[in-house]
Amino acid sequence: MDVTRSPLGFFSPLPPEKNGIADYSYILLNEIRKYYDISAFCDDPAAQAPDGVRVRDQQQSYRHITPDSRVLHQIGNNAGHVFVLRALRQFPGLTTIHDIGLFYLYELEQPGMEGMLAEMGRSAPLLAPSFGRHWKRLGLKTKANYALFDMQRELLARSTGVVVHSLFAKAKLSGIYGEAATRHVSVIPHFAPPVEMADQQQARDWLGLPQDAFIVTTSGFATNAKRFDWLMQALEQVLAQGTELRWIHAGEERAEEYDLSAELARFPLLKQRSQITGYVDEPTLNAHVSACDVLVNLRFPSVGESSGSLARAFSAGRCCLVTDTASYRELPREAVVHLPLMTPVPSLVAALSALHKDPALLRAIGDNARRYAETTLSLEVVGRQYRDAIEEAARRPLSRPGLHPPPRPLAEPACLTLDGTALQDRARLARSLQQQHGPCRVLLTFDSLAELARASREHAPLLGSVLPDHVKLLDTRILSGAARSDDQWPAGMAGTCGILLHLDVAGEAA
Amino acid sequence: MNLAPEAPLQAGAALQFGVAMARWLDAAFDALAVLDLSFPRNSLANALPGSLVGIADAEALPRAEAAFLRRFRAAGGWAPLCDAATLAEQPSAARWQQPGARRLAYAEAPVAAPMLDALLVAAPRPWFLWRDNAGGEAAGLLAKHPDHASVALQIDVGTDAARYHLVLPASDAAAAAEALEAAGRRLGLAVALGGTAELQLRLDVPSAAAAPRPPLLAKLPAGLLAHDGAYRSEADGDYSWLWSGPERHLRIALGSLPPFSRWLKLAVIGVPRPEMLDRMAVSLNGDQVPCRLERWSDTSAGVVVDLPAELPPDLILGLSVPYLVKEDQGERRLGFCMDKIEVFS
Numbered sequence: 001m002d003v004t005r006s007p008l009g010f011f012s013p014l015p016p017e018k019n020g021i022a023d024y025s026y027i028l029l030n031e032i033r034k035y036y037d038i039s040a041f042c043d044d045p046a047a048q049a050p051d052g053v054r055v056r057d058q059q060q061s062y063r064h065i066t067p068d069s070r071v072l073h074q075i076g077n078n079a080g081h082v083f084v085l086r087a088l089r090q091f092p093g094l095t096t097i098h099d100i101g102l103f104y105l106y107e108l109e110q111p112g113m114e115g116m117l118a119e120m121g122r123s124a125p126l127l128a129p130s131f132g133r134h135w136k137r138l139g140l141k142t143k144a145n146y147a148l149f150d151m152q153r154e155l156l157a158r159s160t161g162v163v164v165h166s167l168f169a170k171a172k173l174s175g176i177y178g179e180a181a182t183r184h185v186s187v188i189p190h191f192a193p194p195v196e197m198a199d200q201q202q203a204r205d206w207l208g209l210p211q212d213a214f215i216v217t218t219s220g221f222a223t224n225a226k227r228f229d230w231l232m233q234a235l236e237q238v239l240a241q242g243t244e245l246r247w248i249h250a251g252e253e254r255a256e257e258y259d260l261s262a263e264l265a266r267f268p269l270l271k272q273r274s275q276i277t278g279y280v281d282e283p284t285l286n287a288h289v290s291a292c293d294v295l296v297n298l299r300f301p302s303v304g305e306s307s308g309s310l311a312r313a314f315s316a317g318r319c320c321l322v323t324d325t326a327s328y329r330e331l332p333r334e335a336v337v338h339l340p341l342m343t344p345v346p347s348l349v350a351a352l353s354a355l356h357k358d359p360a361l362l363r364a365i366g367d368n369a370r371r372y373a374e375t376t377l378s379l380e381v382v383g384r385q386y387r388d389a390i391e392e393a394a395r396r397p398l399s400r401p402g403l404h405p406p407p408r409p410l411a412e413p414a415c416l417t418l419d420g421t422a423l424q425d426r427a428r429l430a431r432s433l434q435q436q437h438g439p440c441r442v443l444l445t446f447d448s449l450a451e452l453a454r455a456s457r458e459h460a461p462l463l464g465s466v467l468p469d470h471v472k473l474l475d476t477r478i479l480s481g482a483a484r485s486d487d488q489w490p491a492g493m494a495g496t497c498g499i500l501l502h503l504d505v506a507g508e509a510a
Numbered sequence: 511m512n513l514a515p516e517a518p519l520q521a522g523a524a525l526q527f528g529v530a531m532a533r534w535l536d537a538a539f540d541a542l543a544v545l546d547l548s549f550p551r552n553s554l555a556n557a558l559p560g561s562l563v564g565i566a567d568a569e570a571l572p573r574a575e576a577a578f579l580r581r582f583r584a585a586g587g588w589a590p591l592c593d594a595a596t597l598a599e600q601p602s603a604a605r606w607q608q609p610g611a612r613r614l615a616y617a618e619a620p621v622a623a624p625m626l627d628a629l630l631v632a633a634p635r636p637w638f639l640w641r642d643n644a645g646g647e648a649a650g651l652l653a654k655h656p657d658h659a660s661v662a663l664q665i666d667v668g669t670d671a672a673r674y675h676l677v678l679p680a681s682d683a684a685a686a687a688e689a690l691e692a693a694g695r696r697l698g699l700a701v702a703l704g705g706t707a708e709l710q711l712r713l714d715v716p717s718a719a720a721a722p723r724p725p726l727l728a729k730l731p732a733g734l735l736a737h738d739g740a741y742r743s744e745a746d747g748d749y750s751w752l753w754s755g756p757e758r759h760l761r762i763a764l765g766s767l768p769p770f771s772r773w774l775k776l777a778v779i780g781v782p783r784p785e786m787l788d789r790m791a792v793s794l795n796g797d798q799v800p801c802r803l804e805r806w807s808d809t810s811a812g813v814v815v816d817l818p819a820e821l822p823p824d825l826i827l828g829l830s831v832p833y834l835v836k837e838d839q840g841e842r843r844l845g846f847c848m849d850k851i852e853v854f855s
Contacts, residue, residue: 045759045798045830046791057828059581059761060796062574090574402574 008036012074014047031383090402094393095159102151114506118470132469161393166327190306191382192373197316203290217292219309222260227298234348239269247274250288302326317370335368413439415490420444430468445498475502525769527672532557538693543611552765564592567622586733586743594624637678648675659683668717718769727768728853736763754845759830780847782835784808793828
């Protein structure tokens with residue numbers, strides 16, 4: 001394919017922002033700049049980009065984006081990506097989705113909860129009414145919302161192509177939104193970062209670790225999903241069997257989520273042979289990964305995430321133990337040891353004991369991991385896949401709303417007229433509003449004020465029971481039916497008795 | 511005298527027309543109050559401090575551009591950009607609001623119908639001045655208001671020319687043309703009066719390229735700046751200052767700078783921590799540009815920025831600090847405090 005450095009608008013946070021996707025973007029930019037003339041649009045004017053990549057204010061990206069520009073968005077589930085989501089609405093292009101779900105991102109981005117409630121309804125229509133009602137009317141929101149409701153419909157619809165890092169992520173999208181809506185989703189694995197990993201001996205010298213110890217390492221924030229409970233049980237059992245080893249957790253504790261130090265106190269043998277480093281910088285993390293014999297990276301439940309530490313361990317040729325779930329299932333069987341979810345602790349004990357006894361097996365798995373990093377996960381391969389995905393997406397152009405004036409608003413918003421006496425059918429108004437977005441009016445008609453009063457008594461609270469949760473009530477007028485100058489009847493409805501509702505119906509966010 | 515159609519402009523001339531027109535109007539009419547609807551260019555407002563500014567028709571702009579421009583507030587942050595909804599919200603001290611002011615609305619693009627209607631019902635009704643490239647705006651207004659007349663104006667800078675239409679009540683037209691002619695002569699410029707169906711005036715202005723230039727071309731105090739920060743300028747008498755925050759990035763709409771502006775200096779009179787000055791980042795129209803510091807103390811400095819040779823007429827200066835610090839007494843999250851921007855040749 002002949003691509004002669006077309007302009008590419010790249011929307012993503014970049015270093016020095018402390019955000020894994022910022023680091024990912026920097027490395028990716030450094031690779032794909034050979035294919036494109038890149039403007040990196042950031043929130044931070046002091047953002048750092050590789051040589052030859054211009055950093056520009058994302059708010060003024062309209063000066064540079066054209067209908068034909070290639071555009072690549074990097075979306076993650078945190079505050080640093082709110083501007084990317086908003087830019088995607090203005091300038092559709094290829095979108096990489098790094099995290100699955102994105103409930104938190106939308107929660108940060110949406111000005112009120114009505115838009116969220118509308119998306120929840122689309123994602124899981126049977127669950128959304130209950131969870132939505134609890135959230136809006138009772139102020140109850142649990143962690144379940146983040147797992148049950150998927151917010152990626154809009155991204156799929158507004159992107160000319162979508163990149164995810166695993167078949168698991170693609171299958172999940174396809175399962176929720178269907179084949180047609182996900183036909184433009186492609187899988188590009190998370191690259192192994194091009195870092196020079198020291199050999200094991202050098203790394204142990206640098207860290208002051210003994211050369212002859214069998215070292216098991218974990219890394220990153222200590223969270224529930226990383227299953228330190230399983231690991232610590234297994235390590236204690238291995239030690240009790242007389243196998244000597246050390247465990248190093250090269251990462252920060254999050255005691256509010258999982259109190260690693262307190263839990264470790266329950267395992268006396270392990271406690272004497274373990275070290276929790278706290279936060280470590282990148283060179284120190286790399287050294288710990290290089291220094292270990294086995295890197296353990298467990299996840300349950302998994303949302304399909306990938307792991308930077310795992311990719312580093314592959315580059316260093318280290319043997320890794322992972323749970324046989326979600327995207328980790330896609331790692332080559334010969335390059336990692338997969339642990340079955342049903343028997344995690346006995347499997348860990350068996351695997352660690354076997355690897356401890358068989359250094360040749362340990363090396364063979366590590367060598368396979370390094371080959372995997374140098375081929376499938378190499379930056380050059382991933383860069384080419386990105387180039388192909390960008391060009392493919394450019395052949396499916398979508399209109400870019402940010403480049404056009406908005407449609408002139410109607411002088412008066414649309415008005416739906418419904419028989420107020422038929423309100424016992426609670427789903428009726430919701431059905432009528434399905435095609436409405438934004439400002440709208442609803443006139444509930446009654447034969448008389450007495451009829452209106454009776455309906456209010458029988459269906460109290462009248463509006464609370466008939467309005468869907470994703471609809472915001474802006475204004476209510478009771479129209480008496482008598483010819484009064486201050487009544488605001490919709491066109492053609494003069495003299496009608498009823499309730500005129502001014503609503504804001506959440507739907508398409510942009 | 512027949513006025514020539516506008517031709518493509520030489521570098522610098524585009525910026526000179528606004529300055530020349532502002533001076534001409536200011537010399538011609540006492541108590542002139544201008545509503546400049548050319549934001550973010552501020553073609554007249556930059557030369558006529560105290561003018562109101564607005565966008566001729568934000569709904570006609572591409573929505574990403576309109577969304578960006580709507581972030582700004584004028585007069586140090588005290589005045590919303592003028593449109594039909596905010597005309598009444600402009601600061602009461604603005605010259606536009608003063609009784610007896612000669613109001614003039616200026617635009618370089620078609621004005622949104624609600625804004626035009628709001629201006630036409632105002633008492634006293636303002637005069638309208640359109641750059642020629644605003645299409646048939648003047649003709650449309652004259653068709654709707656037969657009691658109005660138009661005075662065609664042209665400014666020549668060397669071989670470049672810009673045309674304008676001044677639309678005003680017919681009863682004012684002759685006196686206005688006379689005032690403009692006299693003002694041109696008072697300014698020492700060649701001015702020609704002509705026309706049959708409509709009055710025509712042409713002003714010859716020497717090119718700024720040939721004229722000697724003072725080192726300091728413009729001084730913009732904080733209290734007059736249009737910016738997108740959340741905090742408004744503060745003042746003690748005529749002296750004003752502005753804190754950035756609660757976003758790390760502050761954008762200032764400089765608009766049309768004087769022709770042949772070469773560099774600017776933003777006076778930072780305070781930062782919460784000295785290192786914030788060293789890590790300030792600057793952009794022009796969104797592109798990162800280098801800057802250098804002229805240190806005055808640990809927490810104050812002139813931030814010097816070189817300007818491009820081809821100055822865009824809608825210049826936006828962006829400044830950012832690496833982090834924000836909550837003020838000791840209060841809830842504001844502060845970046846840097848500046849009191850003025852000086853523009854040099």
